[in-house]
Amino acid sequence: MRQARYAVGIDLGTTNSALSFLPLDEEGAVPRVFGVPQLVHPGEVQPRPLLPSFLYRPHPTELPPGALALPWDPEATDVVGELARKRGADTPVRLVSSAKSWLSHPGIDRRAAALPVGSPEEVPRISPLDASARTLAHLRAAWDAEVAKGDPSLALSAQELTLTVPASFDAVARELTVEAAREAGLAELTLLEEPQAALYAWVEAMGDAWRKQVKPGDLILVCDVGGGTTDFSLIAVVDRDGALGLERVAVGDHILLGGDNMDLALAYALQRKLAAQGRQLDRWQVQALTHGARQAKEALFGDPALAGAPVTVPGRGASLLGGALRTELTRAELEATLVDGFFPRVPASAKPAAQRRTALTTLGLPYAADAAVTRHLADFLTRHRESLGEAAVPGLKLAGKALLHPTAVLFNGGVMKARELADRVVEVVSGWVAEEGGAAPRVLPGGDLDLAVAKGAAAYGRVRRGKGIRIRGGTARAYYVGFELAMPAVPGMAPPVEALCVAPMGMEEGTRADLPERELGLVVGEPARFRFFASSTRRQDQVGSVVEREAELEELGPIETTLPAGSGAAGQVVPVRLRAHVTEIGTLELEAVDQGGHAWKVEFNLREQPGA
Numbered sequence: 001m002r003q004a005r006y007a008v009g010i011d012l013g014t015t016n017s018a019l020s021f022l023p024l025d026e027e028g029a030v031p032r033v034f035g036v037p038q039l040v041h042p043g044e045v046q047p048r049p050l051l052p053s054f055l056y057r058p059h060p061t062e063l064p065p066g067a068l069a070l071p072w073d074p075e076a077t078d079v080v081g082e083l084a085r086k087r088g089a090d091t092p093v094r095l096v097s098s099a100k101s102w103l104s105h106p107g108i109d110r111r112a113a114a115l116p117v118g119s120p121e122e123v124p125r126i127s128p129l130d131a132s133a134r135t136l137a138h139l140r141a142a143w144d145a146e147v148a149k150g151d152p153s154l155a156l157s158a159q160e161l162t163l164t165v166p167a168s169f170d171a172v173a174r175e176l177t178v179e180a181a182r183e184a185g186l187a188e189l190t191l192l193e194e195p196q197a198a199l200y201a202w203v204e205a206m207g208d209a210w211r212k213q214v215k216p217g218d219l220i221l222v223c224d225v226g227g228g229t230t231d232f233s234l235i236a237v238v239d240r241d242g243a244l245g246l247e248r249v250a251v252g253d254h255i256l257l258g259g260d261n262m263d264l265a266l267a268y269a270l271q272r273k274l275a276a277q278g279r280q281l282d283r284w285q286v287q288a289l290t291h292g293a294r295q296a297k298e299a300l301f302g303d304p305a306l307a308g309a310p311v312t313v314p315g316r317g318a319s320l321l322g323g324a325l326r327t328e329l330t331r332a333e334l335e336a337t338l339v340d341g342f343f344p345r346v347p348a349s350a351k352p353a354a355q356r357r358t359a360l361t362t363l364g365l366p367y368a369a370d371a372a373v374t375r376h377l378a379d380f381l382t383r384h385r386e387s388l389g390e391a392a393v394p395g396l397k398l399a400g401k402a403l404l405h406p407t408a409v410l411f412n413g414g415v416m417k418a419r420e421l422a423d424r425v426v427e428v429v430s431g432w433v434a435e436e437g438g439a440a441p442r443v444l445p446g447g448d449l450d451l452a453v454a455k456g457a458a459a460y461g462r463v464r465r466g467k468g469i470r471i472r473g474g475t476a477r478a479y480y481v482g483f484e485l486a487m488p489a490v491p492g493m494a495p496p497v498e499a500l501c502v503a504p505m506g507m508e509e510g511t512r513a514d515l516p517e518r519e520l521g522l523v524v525g526e527p528a529r530f531r532f533f534a535s536s537t538r539r540q541d542q543v544g545s546v547v548e549r550e551a552e553l554e555e556l557g558p559i560e561t562t563l564p565a566g567s568g569a570a571g572q573v574v575p576v577r578l579r580a581h582v583t584e585i586g587t588l589e590l591e592a593v594d595q596g597g598h599a600w601k602v603e604f605n606l607r608e609q610p611g612a
Contacts, residue, residue, distance in 0.1 A: 004159045004160040005023065005025070005154060005158075006021045006022065006024060006159045006160065006461075007022050007024055007159070007160040007458050007459070008020070008021045008156065008159045008160065009031065009162050009164070009453070009455060009456065009458035009459070010136070010139060010161065010162070010163045010164065010454065010457065011164050011194070011197070011453040011457065012132065012135060012164065013226060013228075014053060014101055014229055014258070015052065015227025015228055015259065015260065016051065016052055016053060016414070017050070017051045017052075017053050017136075017139065018033065018034075018050055018450070018451050018453070019036065019051075019139050020032065020033050020451065020455045020458040022458050030204065031204065031454075031455040031456075033455070035049060036051040036138075036139060037071065037142050037145070037146060038080070038083070038138070039070070039082065039083035040082045040083055042063050042064070042067035042068070043064075043066065043069070045070065047146075049451060050450060051081050051138065051139065052080075052081050052082055052084065053080075053097070053135050054080065054081070054084040054085045054088055054097050055079070055084055055096040055131055055134055055135070056078060056079050056084035056094055056096075057078045057095075057096070057116075057123055057124050058077075058079070059094070071145050072141045072142070072145045073141065081138065089288060089291045090287075090288070092287050093120060095116055096115045098365060099115065101229065102114075102115060102128035102131070103128040103129060103177065104166075104169055104173035104176075104254060105365060107366065108128075110128045110176055111127050112127055113127050113130075114127065115131055128176075129176055129179060130180075130183070132177070132180040133180040133181070133184045136186060137183075140156045140185050143155075143156040156186065157185055157186055157188070160461040160464070160465075161186060161188065161189035162192050162457040162460050163181055163186075163189050163191055163192070164191070164192050164193070164194045164197050164454075164457050165177050165191050165192070165194065166193070166194055166229055166231050167196070167231055167233045167476055168229075168231055168251060168252055168255070168476075168536075169254065170254075170477060170534055171477075171479060171534070171556070171587065171588035171604070172557055172604045173254075174586060175588070175604060177191065178585065190460075190461075190586060191585055191586035191587065193248070193473075194224060194231060195224050195233035195251075195412065196222075196233070196235070196456070196471050197452070197455075197457045197460065198222055198224060198410060198412035198446075198452045198453055198456055199220065199222060199235055199410060199456065200457070200460050200468075200471070201446075201453070202410055202444055202445075202446060202447075202456075203459075203468070203469060204456065204459040205445075205446075205447050206445075211244055213444065214408060215237060218237040218408055219234055219236055219249075219396060219405065219407050220234065220235045220236075220408045220409070220410055221410070221429070221441065222234075222235065222409075222410045222412060223409060223412070223416065223425055224411075224412040225259070225373060225416050226259065226413035226415065227413075227414060227415075228258045229255060229256060229258050230252075230255040230257045230258060230368075230373055231252060232250075232251070232252035233248060233250065234248070234249050234250040234406070235248050235471060235473075236248075236249045236396055245469070245472070247471065247472045247473060248472070248476070249388065249396075249473070250380070250384040250387075250388070251477075252376070252380045253376075253380075253536070255368050255376055256365055256368055257371060257373065258413070258415060259294075259413075259415045262297070262415065263290050263294040263297065264290055265338070265341060265342075265371070266290075266293035266294075266297060266329060266333075266337055267289045267292075267293045269337050270329060270333075271286060271289060274313075274327055289313050292311040292312060293311060296309035296311050296328075296334075300331055300334050301334075301417070301418040307330065308328045308331060311327050311329055312324050312325070312326050313325040313327075335420065338420075339420050339424055341371065341372075342421075343374050343421055344374055344375075345424075345427075345428055345431070346374050346375050347378070348378050348381070348435065349382070349402075350372075350374070351375065351379050352368070352375045352376050352379055353369055353375070374425070374428050377428075378403070378432065381404045381432070382403045382404075384404055385403045385404045386537070387538070387539050388404070400436070402436065405441075406441045407439070407441055408442050408443070408444050409429070409441045410443075410444045411425075411443070411449060412446070412452055413449055414449060414450050416449055426440070426441065426443060474505070474582070475503060475504075475506060475507045475582055475588065476536060477505060477534040477535060477536050478501055478504050478505040478534065478535050478539075478541050479502055479503040479532070479533070480500055480502060480535070480541075480553060481499065481500050481502050481530045481532060481533075481578065482497045482498065482499045482500075482533060483498050483499075483500065496548075497531065498546050499531075499533050499547040500546055500547075501541040502515055502578055502590060503543070503588060504541055504542050504543060505535075507582050509583065509584050510584050511581075511582055512580065513543045513579065514543070514578075514579045514593075515543060515544055515577055515580075521576075522561070522563050522573065522576050522592055523563075523573055523574075524563040524564065524573075524574050525564070525571060526562065526570065526571070527561070527562045528561055528563070528592075529559070529560040530558060531555065532555070532559045533547075533553035533554060534553065535552070535553050535554065543580070556604075557604055558604075559590060560602065560603055563594075563600055576592040576593055576594050576595075577592070577593050578591070578593075579591045579593050579599065589601060590602035
């Protein structure tokens with residue numbers, strides 16, 4: 001391990017990114033937040049604790065020369081951060097947003113220049129991979145300019161780096177995140193799940209007192225609702241030879257649902273109110289209305305004494321008298337739209353509604369069809385109760401329960417700063433648990449929910465050096481490779497597919513697993529492709545287990561490899577075995593190994609959609 005001066009945590013967020021650090025040579029040092037220098041107005045650079053994860057690509061004549069200059073890049077032609085978000089609110093066709101969500105979207109080629117979606121031809125496009133790298137590159141350059149100042153030992157790339165990802169990211173999205181970091185000049189790092197980072201931040205903030213807050217048998221629900229995603233994780237408190245331990249036992253699906261959806265819902269509610277007054281808005285004004293709704297929402301949630309907050313929309317043309325439109329977001333509208341709309345009281349048996357899609361649709365992110373966070377949470381707690389065996393976690397009492405009973409809740413993400421929303425989650429979960437005779441979960445005290453993930457990631461850098469409690473869990477999913485079975489051709493019927501487990505759930509970092517007694521034939525000299533699947537609930541499967549029904553699994557992008565022909569003829573079949581490896585940084589690698597022990601890396605084919 002290199003001699004780094006700092007442990008650095010990077011939260012690459014959908015809406016905001018952040019960087020935290022702590023000196024490794026200072027006993028008792030606590031994570032500190034790095035103020036990220038960024039453009040806040042044309043020609044004005046200021047440090048901010050959050051770097052909005054937006055990239056704006058202005059027209060060459062839009063701003064005066066030098067308006068986008070940064071201390072480390074005086075010739076910059078586009079902008080990342082606060083100014084990007086502001087300019088994009090006025091000209092959304094030039095704004096790249098939600099790059100992190102696009103990076104995890106299996107339905108597109110994530111290395112292809114496709115963002116901003118729907119922009120005119122004259123707007124330069126960028127890939128989700130490159131857009132994510134641009135945000136990370138800004139963090140690296142800002143740190144190097146402010147901290148390193150030419151000293152290579154203080155450069156960000158020389159520190160103990162931990163980069164966070166959603167717990168729900170699959171193996172492909174994790175690999176792409178690492179690739180984006182390498183593109184940004186951060187080649188050596190470790191991945192950490194965001195809910196785990198939030199819990200590390202809580203442990204760090206509590207000090208030794210955290211052991212008095214929990215006990216063996218406790219089940220901590222980490223409820224992370226950010227700007228673009230909702231992420232659930234369950235972490236069990238266990239007894240490890242008389243000492244408290246933490247073990248991640250369940251991870252939810254990747255749900256594209258968050259604060260952005262809520263701001264848009266408020267904007268539509270206000271748009272309907274204006275329409276009832278005979279005032280129609282164009283697309284540009286709806287964008288501005290969304291920005292105003294977000295500010296009004298934050299004001300109302302921040303001050304319980306306010307009954308309403310004003311929202312102003314710039315006027316457009318003579319039809320609107322050339323003046324600004326003014327309306328108000330009332331507290332009643334806020335609660336009806338967000339508290340009851342996104343966090344409704346639902347039974348524990350509730351399931352998220354499935355959306356019926358039309359045959360033709362525009363290219364877009366696979367947003368959650370159901371906006372009710374509580375329905376997604378009910379589904380999460382019931383599905384994972386079904387998959388957890390009675391003795392799966394020592395001390396965890398499951399008998400007779402239809403859903404898992406969290407005994408504590410740790411909130412994370414900017415959305416959950418609103419007390420009304422957090423209270424509703426606790427109320428709903430408490431009701432589910434009470435119906436089965438359980439006690440209401442307590443809320444673990446948290447710090448700044450916008451910055452907890454970055455701080456926890458920095459603390460994890462010290463934990464990796466053996467100082468502090470480490471959360472165990474391994475891979476959050478089991479992974480499978482699919483094979484078509486040989487059968488006579490039948491018109492209209494595709495050959496059945498078996499899925500072989502190549503990496504079981506919970507496989508620890510730094511371990512390998514060989515597929516037993518399964519020899520495959522790969523053709524040399526040309527690509528060999530496999531269908532690739534995952535499951536977050538099949539805990540019983542081990543390496544070599546067969547799943548006969550592929551419908552039980554989530555299909556990811558295909559994987560492929562090409563074995564060189566060497567001295568043999570192209571097209572010759574070579575017997576190989578598959579081997580999985582969970583790397584130390586937290587990514588999954590697959591290899592094809594021949595009889596002589598030579599291994600070829602099996603790559604994820606990111607240009608093919610699942611099932612192609």
